[in-house]
Amino acid sequence: MKHTKILTLIAGAFILAVTACNKKDEFFYEGGMMPITIKGYNGSGEDLAVKVDTFTFKNFLNSGSFNQSEAYTFPNGQPAVKLTIAGRETGKIILEKELKRAEGPSTISFFYMNGQMMNMPEKQDKEEGKIKLSYMFMPTLTHYSEPVDIVLGKYYFTPKVFEEITRIKNVKPYEFSETVTLSTFPTTGQQYNGQNTAVLFKAYIYKAGTNEYYTQGTIYSWHPTSSSAPTPSAPNPSSTIYIFSESDANNSIRFTKNLEL
Numbered sequence: 001m002k003h004t005k006i007l008t009l010i011a012g013a014f015i016l017a018v019t020a021c022n023k024k025d026e027f028f029y030e031g032g033m034m035p036i037t038i039k040g041y042n043g044s045g046e047d048l049a050v051k052v053d054t055f056t057f058k059n060f061l062n063s064g065s066f067n068q069s070e071a072y073t074f075p076n077g078q079p080a081v082k083l084t085i086a087g088r089e090t091g092k093i094i095l096e097k098e099l100k101r102a103e104g105p106s107t108i109s110f111f112y113m114n115g116q117m118m119n120m121p122e123k124q125d126k127e128e129g130k131i132k133l134s135y136m137f138m139p140t141l142t143h144y145s146e147p148v149d150i151v152l153g154k155y156y157f158t159p160k161v162f163e164e165i166t167r168i169k170n171v172k173p174y175e176f177s178e179t180v181t182l183s184t185f186p187t188t189g190q191q192y193n194g195q196n197t198a199v200l201f202k203a204y205i206y207k208a209g210t211n212e213y214y215t216q217g218t219i220y221s222w223h224p225t226s227s228s229a230p231t232p233s234a235p236n237p238s239s240t241i242y243i244f245s246e247s248d249a250n251n252s253i254r255f256t257k258n259l260e261l
Contacts, residue, residue: 002256020229027206030073032074033072033074034104035069036052037068037106038050038057038061038068038069038085039066040066040110041065041112041113041120041259042062042065042112043064043113043114043138043192043243044087044112044114044115045063046088046089047062047089048061048086048088048094049061049085049088050083050084050085051086052070052081053081053082079101082097083096083097083106083108086175113138113174114174121241123238127239128167129183130181130182130183130184130237132240133152133179133241134176134177134178134240134243135150135171135241136174137173137174137229138174138245138258141220141247141253142214142220144173146207147170147172148170148172148205149168149171149209149210150168150171150204150229152164152166152231154201155199155202155224156192156198157197157198157199160210161192161253165182167206169209185237186199187235188236202231203228204227204228204229220253221253223252227254228254229244230244230257230260240261241261242261243257244257245258
């Protein structure tokens with residue numbers, strides 16, 4: 001009899017626990033609290049404000065990369081609300097999206113620059129023995145407006161030779177390129193024409209369809225080792241998206257990595 005009472009109490013406690021869990025899930029997904037994550041890159045130079053109905057995110061989306069999360073609680077009986085992202089100073093709306101209570105947690109990813117908003121590109125999965133690369137080139141100094149080829153290759157210290165491996169063709173400024181894949185390679189203990197040499201992994205930028213630096217005809221010169229778009233470690237497998245812009249050193253073109261994904 002005593003055992004029966006104990007079992008009854010345990011069963012009752014289990015039912016209450018399951019009911020409480022169900023109630024908790026119902027509150028979280030249906031009863032109103034929705035986690036909202038905003039991530040991406042702001043290249044506009046103006047902070048962005050995020051507003052959900054009358055609720056405002058605590059922090060602005062500053063220039064550069066961002067990843068912020070807040071929780072919004074739906075009022076009773078309200079099935080959806082409007083999320084708005086706008087310039088802090090100008091008030092210019094760059095994104096509006098309806099968030100539905102029934103859909104649960106929401107994640108919004110975007111890239112914003114030059115008055116244009118784009119979806120953040122999907123990074124490809126890493127693969128053993130492979131390097132996967134995609135770029136966005138921002139010619140902030142030269143204001144070069146034509147397509148370019150981003151040429152990936154090996155620079156041999158002896159005899160100071162650049163050897164092309166592959167290239168990403170017709171990359172438009174301020175747009176993400178396609179992804180190119182090449183094999184990993186060692187950078188030490190290498191030979192060129194029988195001579196021992198170290199190797200650097202470099203990314204040169206040519207006028208599209210040529211082997212001519214895109215800076216040809218400008219005041220900016222090209223340095224064989226310092227004038228290179230960012231690259232990952234050559235011996236290791238990776239999948240990377242780079243956003244980079246121009247800088248210079250005594251009129252020799254340089255590149256600054258703005259974001260690595």
